[in-house]
Amino acid sequence: MKLLQLFQSNQKAKRDFRIVNEGGEATIYIYDIIGEDWYGGVAAKDFVMQLTALDVEVIHLRINSPGGDVFEARAMATALKQHSAKVIAHIDGQAVSAATYVALAADEVEIAAGGFFMIHNAWTIQMGNASEFRSAADLLDKVDASISADYEQKTGKSAEEIAKLMAATTWMTAEEALAEGFVDRIAEDKKAAKNHWNLAAYGNAPKALTDPEEPEPQVDREALERRLSLLEKIAA
Numbered sequence: 389m390k391l392l393q394l395f396q397s398n399q400k401a402k403r404d405f406r407i408v409n410e411g412g413e414a415t416i417y418i419y420d421i422i423g424e425d426w427y428g429g430v431a432a433k434d435f436v437m438q439l440t441a442l443d444v445e446v447i448h449l450r451i452n453s454p455g456g457d458v459f460e461a462r463a464m465a466t467a468l469k470q471h472s473a474k475v476i477a478h479i480d481g482q483a484v485s486a487a488t489y490v491a492l493a494a495d496e497v498e499i500a501a502g503g504f505f506m507i508h509n510a511w512t513i514q515m516g517n518a519s520e521f522r523s524a525a526d527l528l529d530k531v532d533a534s535i536s537a538d539y540e541q542k543t544g545k546s547a548e549e550i551a552k553l554m555a556a557t558t559w560m561t562a563e564e565a566l567a568e569g570f571v572d573r574i575a576e577d578k579k580a581a582k583n584h585w586n587l588a589a590y591g592n593a594p595k596a597l598t599d600p601e602e603p604e605p606q607v608d609r610e611a612l613e614r615r616l617s618l619l620e621k622i623a624a
Contacts, residue, residue: 405430407438413446414473419581422464422486423457430456432463439467449477449494454585455485458510458531465493465538479503479571481581482597484590488570489538497542497571502580504597505565507539507550508557508590543569557591 404419416439424431439447449468455461468475468490477494484506491497499505510531514524536550543550545568553568562580565571587597 405435407442409442409444412444413448414442414444415448415450417450418487418490419450419452419480421454421456422490423460430460430464432460435464436467439464439471442471442473444473447471447473447475449475449491451477451479451483451487451491452481452581452585453483453487453490454587455487455506458486458535461486461490462534465490468493478575478578479505480578481583482506482585482587484585484587489535492538492542492570496573498573498575499562499565499571500575500578500580501562503562503565504580504594505560505562505570506558506590506593507535507554507570509554510535539570545569559592559594 403421404417406417408415408417416435418430418435421429422432423429424434447468475494475496477491477497479491479497479499480503481500482504483491483499484504485508488505488507510528514521516524532551532554533547536547536554539545539550539554540547560568560570562571562574566574583597585597587593
């Protein structure tokens with residue numbers, strides 16, 4: 389249910405998924421929940437299709453995501469690893485849950501000063517009898533092991549160390565993520581993006597991430613100019 393809570397509590401958040409191709413380089417913005425749902429989100433099929441079509445040497449992967457569906461994220465991460473371009477991940481705000489291993493699929497990972505990086509054990513939604521719940525638990529163990537392997541490879545930590553961090557739902561500041569080996573550097577010249585996500589669905593979430601700032605209003609400049617022109621005519 390926590391995953392549904394995450395989607396529901398972020399229906400009105402400022403969200404953005406797009407790819408900008410600038411010739412030899414491309415920029416992918418994942419400022420959204422990972423995985424398509426009734427409430428939106430980045431679908432792996434759309435991400436992979438657009439990524440595969442890119443014929444560039446460098447891809448900048450810009451992330452500000454509260455996470456989402458583990459299997460969708462795995463498909464996205466696999467596609468990034470298989471792409472011929474050099475991939476540089478920029479955590480502009482938060483890389484939470486499933487968004488962390490999309491970020492770690494990059495060749496280099498940097499995080500903005502003031503950003504957050506969070507890892508935890510996998511969740512699922514399950515209905516059924518005791519046998520089906522046991523099977524679901526076994527599947528979650530396998531998912532956790534798969535995720536842990538990525539974290540171990542990036543950080544050099546043991547499986548036991550990663551297991552403790554995941555079990556504790558560990559939130560890391562930019563400095564802590566760097567010290568623990570999850571990112572390669574801090575982008576000191578770039579402050580973290582404003583947080584528009586409500587991350588209360590996760591345990592231990594910092595208060596700053598459970599009471600998000602309201603999205604800035606979108607200004608329709610053309611409409612304002614039309615109104616100004618009309619007022620000028622009336623005044624004349």
